[in-house]
Amino acid sequence: MNRRFALVGTGARAEMFVQAITASPAAQLVAFCDTNEHRMAVHNGWLPAPVPTYAAGDLATMLARERADVLIVTSVDATHAGHIVTALEAGCDVITEKPMTTDAAGCRAILDAIARTGRQVSVAFNYRFNPVHERVRMLLAEGAVGEIGSVHFEWLLDVRHGADYFRRWHRDKANSGGLLVHKAGHHFDLVNWWLGTAPAEVYASGKLFFYGENGKRHGYAREYDRVHGSPAATDDPFALHLADNPRLRSLYLDAEQLDGYHRDQNVFAPGVTIEDDMAVLVRYDTGATMTYHLTAYSPWEGYRLMVNGSRGRLELEVVENDHVSPSAAGSLKGAAVHGMTENPEHGHRRLTLHPFWEPAREIDLPSSPRGGHGGADERMTAVLLGTATDPLARSATARDGALALATGLAANESLRTGAPVAVKDLALF
Numbered sequence: 001m002n003r004r005f006a007l008v009g010t011g012a013r014a015e016m017f018v019q020a021i022t023a024s025p026a027a028q029l030v031a032f033c034d035t036n037e038h039r040m041a042v043h044n045g046w047l048p049a050p051v052p053t054y055a056a057g058d059l060a061t062m063l064a065r066e067r068a069d070v071l072i073v074t075s076v077d078a079t080h081a082g083h084i085v086t087a088l089e090a091g092c093d094v095i096t097e098k099p100m101t102t103d104a105a106g107c108r109a110i111l112d113a114i115a116r117t118g119r120q121v122s123v124a125f126n127y128r129f130n131p132v133h134e135r136v137r138m139l140l141a142e143g144a145v146g147e148i149g150s151v152h153f154e155w156l157l158d159v160r161h162g163a164d165y166f167r168r169w170h171r172d173k174a175n176s177g178g179l180l181v182h183k184a185g186h187h188f189d190l191v192n193w194w195l196g197t198a199p200a201e202v203y204a205s206g207k208l209f210f211y212g213e214n215g216k217r218h219g220y221a222r223e224y225d226r227v228h229g230s231p232a233a234t235d236d237p238f239a240l241h242l243a244d245n246p247r248l249r250s251l252y253l254d255a256e257q258l259d260g261y262h263r264d265q266n267v268f269a270p271g272v273t274i275e276d277d278m279a280v281l282v283r284y285d286t287g288a289t290m291t292y293h294l295t296a297y298s299p300w301e302g303y304r305l306m307v308n309g310s311r312g313r314l315e316l317e318v319v320e321n322d323h324v325s326p327s328a329a330g331s332l333k334g335a336a337v338h339g340m341t342e343n344p345e346h347g348h349r350r351l352t353l354h355p356f357w358e359p360a361r362e363i364d365l366p367s368s369p370r371g372g373h374g375g376a377d378e379r380m381t382a383v384l385l386g387t388a389t390d391p392l393a394r395s396a397t398a399r400d401g402a403l404a405l406a407t408g409l410a411a412n413e414s415l416r417t418g419a420p421v422a423v424k425d426l427a428l429f
């Protein structure tokens with residue numbers, strides 16, 4: 001039987017779900033909901049046949065009138081909890097983008113609504129579906145390094161991708177929870193899943209070092225508020241030119257007169273309340289520990305993971321791009337490098353097992369599938385829409401969403417107080 005899907009939040013990320021639903025024989029798209037009528041019309045224009053659209057305040061009406069079975073939530077992070085609870089109360093299941101929500105109250109409201117209604121929430125942690133991350137999970141589950149004592153994990157966002165969090169709603173912690181919730185939530189979820197653990201205590205130290213008003217100190221700042229219409233932004237490598245990209249123009253520039261959402265703010269303009277450089281120390285319920293660092297202003301993009309165990313050590317290095325080409329500065333991650341037939345940016349992946357008293361062994365990795373996030377997006381939507389099986393238990397539940405959030409929220413609290421935070425004191429569960 002076809003399940004009926006409605007979607008709230010018709011921005012950029014919505015398209016991945018819309019395409020998967022419209023291509024699936026087991027799913028039917030029945031309606032859109034958003035605060036911005038123009039963005040819903042743009043998405044409808046991409047469909048073979050438009051679906052009904054509803055204002056954000058009419059979400060419950062939409063779910064009832066369109067007889068939705070499942071709500072997809074791809075709106076601004078801080079709005080997730082309200083939409084999820086409304087859908088659960090309406091008898092729907094929910095697939096939500098990460099983070100599940102941005103604060104402890106929202107998390108408790110979601111878990112309570114699940115208990116009350118018996119409905120399900122899946123969190124779209126697509127990084128679990130990356131074949132390299134699946135390989136790490138399998139190796140650790142097979143005991144390749146024995147019992148795990150500690151993890152060292154460093155994630156670098158380059159000055160193209162990292163900068164994008166400082167151009168729009170993410171730059172306000174009230175919207176996104178900051179990068180420890182919005183971005184590192186992916187990484188904290190991976191570690192929970194890889195190790196089969198839950199965080200117990202978290203200490204964090206972080207700051208806004210590069211973006212915002214620091215741009216003056218480092219010599220990058222230009223005097224303008226937003227790029228569109230600002231001569232000072234013309235040759236700024238940090239500027240995103242919405243008018244040059246038909247998709248960005250239609251989704252954001254042509255829609256902004258309705259809600260004043262400027263997608264192209266100056267990353268060095270005042271008003272940033274999130275951090276761009278964060279160090280986190282986590283103790284897990286198994287006794288394992290993690291040292292983690294997220295940097296959002298790196299010259300190259302990728303990550304390094306090291307897992308120390310009772311039988312050896314596993315090391316993963318992924319370089320997604322070794323530099324940001326000058327011709328691609330001011331574009332978005334994954335965008336074509338303008339005027340180049342060949343992308344000058346290079347990457348590599350290396351997974352190495354170091355057993356005790358043996359030479360290191362490089363682990364064969366599956367070739368990178370095509371598609372969003374290293375093929376992870378397509379693999380995830382196939383499982384979430386019920387057209388593929390999930391033997392590795394990659395699909396994340398609301399509890400998984402809460403556990404990923406637990407590390408980020410505890411880290412944020414630690415930033416605020418300067419002290420370690422016991423996860424149980426957040427009273428999420």
Ligand SMILES: NC(=O)c1ccc[n+]([C@@H]2O[C@H](COP(=O)([O-])OP(=O)(O)OC[C@H]3O[C@@H](n4cnc5c(N)ncnc54)[C@H](O)[C@@H]3O)[C@@H](O)[C@H]2O)c1
Pocket residue numbers: 008009010011012013014033034035036039056073074075076077079097098099124126182373
């Ligand atoms: N897993 C991933 O790899 C990944 C990648 C990108 C984005 N995301 C997630 O997807 C979500 C959307 O991100 P995006 O980049 O598409 O953002 P976006 O700004 O392009 O879209 C957000 C949409 O939400 C709408 N909106 C704002 N307030 C609303 C409300 N109260 N009710 C209904 N709609 C509202 C906006 O009008 C906009 O259309 C976020 O939660 C983000 O974390 C996940």
